[in-house]
Amino acid sequence: MRLLPAGLTAAAITLMVSPIRSLPPDSEKAPEFIVTAAPVYKSLAELSGQERFPRGAQLLLVHAGKTEPLVSGFAASADANVSFDGETVLFAGKKSEGDPWQLWELTLKDRTVRKVTDTSTDAERPFYLPGGRVVWAQRTAAGFQLQSSDDGRPAPRFLNPTAGPGILPLTYSGTNAFPTDVLRDGRILFEAGFPLGQGTTPEMFLVYADGSGVESVRCDHGRSRWGGTQLASGDVVFTHGASLARFTSAMAHEEQVPAPRGEYAGAIAGSASGAWLLSARADTNARFAIKIWNPGAAKMGTILAMGGDDLVEPVLVAPRTRPNRHPSGLHPWDYANLLALDARVSREGDLRGKPVSVRLAVQDAKGRVVSMGTAPVENDGSFFIKVPVDRPIRFELLDFKGAVLRQERGWFWARGGEQRICVGCHAGPERASENRVPDVLMRTTEPVDLTGTKAVAAARGGN
Numbered sequence: 111m112r113l114l115p116a117g118l119t120a121a122a123i124t125l126m127v128s129p130i131r132s133l134p135p136d137s138e139k140a141p142e143f144i145v146t147a148a149p150v151y152k153s154l155a156e157l158s159g160q161e162r163f164p165r166g167a168q169l170l171l172v173h174a175g176k177t178e179p180l181v182s183g184f185a186a187s188a189d190a191n192v193s194f195d196g197e198t199v200l201f202a203g204k205k206s207e208g209d210p211w212q213l214w215e216l217t218l219k220d221r222t223v224r225k226v227t228d229t230s231t232d233a234e235r236p237f238y239l240p241g242g243r244v245v246w247a248q249r250t251a252a253g254f255q256l257q258s259s260d261d262g263r264p265a266p267r268f269l270n271p272t273a274g275p276g277i278l279p280l281t282y283s284g285t286n287a288f289p290t291d292v293l294r295d296g297r298i299l300f301e302a303g304f305p306l307g308q309g310t311t312p313e314m315f316l317v318y319a320d321g322s323g324v325e326s327v328r329c330d331h332g333r334s335r336w337g338g339t340q341l342a343s344g345d346v347v348f349t350h351g352a353s354l355a356r357f358t359s360a361m362a363h364e365e366q367v368p369a370p371r372g373e374y375a376g377a378i379a380g381s382a383s384g385a386w387l388l389s390a391r392a393d394t395n396a397r398f399a400i401k402i403w404n405p406g407a408a409k410m411g412t413i414l415a416m417g418g419d420d421l422v423e424p425v426l427v428a429p430r431t432r433p434n435r436h437p438s439g440l441h442p443w444d445y446a447n448l449l450a451l452d453a454r455v456s457r458e459g460d461l462r463g464k465p466v467s468v469r470l471a472v473q474d475a476k477g478r479v480v481s482m483g484t485a486p487v488e489n490d491g492s493f494f495i496k497v498p499v500d501r502p503i504r505f506e507l508l509d510f511k512g513a514v515l516r517q518e519r520g521w522f523w524a525r526g527g528e529q530r531i532c533v534g535c536h537a538g539p540e541r542a543s544e545n546r547v548p549d550v551l552m553r554t555t556e557p558v559d560l561t562g563t564k565a566v567a568a569a570r571g572g573n
Contacts, residue, residue, distance in 0.1 A: 337376010
């Protein structure tokens, strides 16, 4: 794969405006937005590595009750994301029908288009990141994986070379991961199957822009949820399919959004007036249309509907708040340090015995589970270990007989140089740690090495 710098991109493509369509009266109440129109839309197909738009798609620009194609000269276009200043649009496109999806950027002022990526496989769902970078879903042998790179423009000065410039994989779960938004704190919101790395229930996760700190948004797992977007309020709204819900910073679990009955495609856009733009339909036999809704109202108004197409992923064309830029703390190391403050703490309740040790498991390149050994767990539940990086890992708590007391259901990963602390074993990201020094650090500040490097060195006659 190679990134195309701005000075070496494809020639400008001038938009050829097709005949405009008249829209319902409610459309004049809506702000300018971009939407993806597709004759066939397969919701959640990306989580099984499939094509969401198997018969192609087209981006439409909607303004003041009229609609027109956003770009011309493309066999397909989808996944619009408007820049923070509101002047450019990232999107996924195919110049020819047989091409893989690639990332492109449109300048709204003069409608010129430049190619951002050049890959042999599909590059989809791009988002702008602060600091002159972009993130997207790249099709790989392991399914869709999040990747990041500079945007092809003159590169700014990066805070840490491990976070750029150049192409950086962000997910290492061995399963499909698909971005849905970039939050204002700089973290990337993405969807994948739960448990992460082996499950099939759609769930939402977070990761920093350098691939570190991966975690669930909330730990009240169970129902399928996807299509998450952060509104100006800071709430993350998403869909269960037949209903809507939200995460707020003050709550450790989701809150239902009382909305009219229907089926929702996710990717909600909140306007400056407080109204929401949604992709919804009455039932599975209908087409998705773009609706406008004031939260709390009994009904939604229709902005745009097409009998032969599903309309999904509405995106406002307007400046917006630039997310915080994540100052990466990574280092070019082949290990990470993980500190558990109290592995006994869990949302799943008390353990049936006392944990004496923790066992680390990893997946090798072929997906096989390999044990990397054990480390002691202190009386207060704390442990401190060194782990291999950029590989799926998980823990098992063992009693004095070596029986498993609790194990992680899914997988996560650590990046090189990551120094990570967890409160407990699946305690939930909303739980704060106690103000005390854990017993393991009172005993030693040297982590137990579970990277496997000592065993390899010993086998080779090293120290």
